[in-house]
Amino acid sequence: MKKLFTLLVAGYFYSACFHGYSQIRITQDDLAPAGTFLISALDTATLDSLTPGDSGEDVTWDFSALQNTVIDTVKILHPEETPFGASFPEANKVVQEYGSLYYYLKTSSSSIDAIGIGGSLSSDYNITSSAPLSPVQTYLQFPSTYQTYYKDVSAVQFNVYLGTTIPYNGQDIKVDSVRFIRKITKEVIFDGYGTTVTPLGSFPSIREKSIETNHDSIMAQVVIPPYINYWFPFLDTQTVAVHYRYWAKEIGYSLVNLTMDTSGTIQSAGYLFTKPAPIAGPVANFTVSSNTTFVGDTLAFKDLSLGDPESWYWDFGDGATDTDQNPYHIYSDTGIFAVTLIITNQNGGDTLKKMDYITVSMPPTKAAFTYKVNGYIVEFIDQSQNIIPSLTTWWWDFGDSSGILKTTKQVLKHPFDGPGIYQVCVTVNNSLTSDTACRSVTLYNIGFEEMCHGKKIYWTISPNPSSGDFHLIEKEKATGGTKIFSLYDNCGQKIFYKSFSESDILISSASLQGGIFFYRITDRKGKLLQSGRWLKL
Incomplete structure (x- = not known):
């Protein structure tokens, strides 16, 4: 769940x-x-090398190597300009960040207090709501200077209606609502002063150290018909973090914000990218050619911003960025992505982030194949589209008595029993999508497959007729062991014979002229098992 209280607002101070x-x-x-x-x-690239530095007097804190991995426009607004201003009548300032998150503040001579929050409270749960802080959160006491120290306890709670149903122990359980509660305990001390160095420059500054303990709990309102309706504890956790903020009066905002866990590891690092300026600049807006797309397809983004922006920074949510006004983008992975546009000109800037804006899925598989006929043996060649061969399986139904064939080959040969019209289908599965294509394959009676002797066809010759070599293919097992294949010309003279026991043998006809030939298949004792004709083209 998005951290509720990043409150970058805490840093917007300017001075004389x-x-x-x-x-x-x-x-x-x-x-x-x-x-x-x-x-x-926000810098996510140099966290391993960052350190908050020492406390004390006349200290130099060097953050000049910080990098802008992610940038965001922060606005300080009047409450009446915001969506939830009416819910917090005591607020006199609002900080807007991430385009849709609002922190409602009350400032006085003694403190700045956070009294409410509204907007996109949780990207994980797609929650848009508002909630007061009770007690309010004292973010700064005034005056704040070296050795200022105070403690603070605050809390926030908001309920969100879900109205969803989940299966549990063989029955449907309705989750009606979810209640989020956070209790925040802070211990704050301004523990040093000196110079802070950032990519923006060097500034006289003081450092605030805040030890913050967050106690989070989530309750789910569970409904089990007909009588059970109760709040079920879903989550109860406690986390401790140390926050360091470096303030400079002449800038009017915290220069650097570091968050560190109890083991001393830096978890996040934010810093001031541009100095505060009056809001008089452009207003960001954009559209896209389609909100749904397939992996590998091109989307066209169009800037619709007002106020004549001079620079554009697009974040497509998949790690890719662009600085064109109207960029094109191709997503290489599936998912649901937020898109952010940041614009600036000499009068200011604006940020618009559209959550869950682009849905990317795998393109549907399109099954297709072609084939080549050689007698009664047909070669099938897969021509399916949008497949990943290493993740794809083909299921072939040849429309004969051979049944369904599962294979990972894209080219295969299949012998048919004889002439006829066969409805051949292939189903292509690639773990995400599947498709089936069917074609009629017509095999003509070649006129020489009928037997001259025998009640059964044990073997078939293919192709027949043929302009080259042919196969003798076993269709049904004949009794006995080794068989003898003999070939005769039309005068009855034996011109070839071969002993065999295999189920598929290749017989060369390179030395034969075109014409009609007769064959005999016998066992080793000379018993005739089958005879027929073969045509050499």
């Missing part, structure tokens, strides 16, 4: 002259007015 490190004091007068914006950045 600085008269010495020890004189840095943050007061209500230092709060930037509503109607300003800034761009913050």
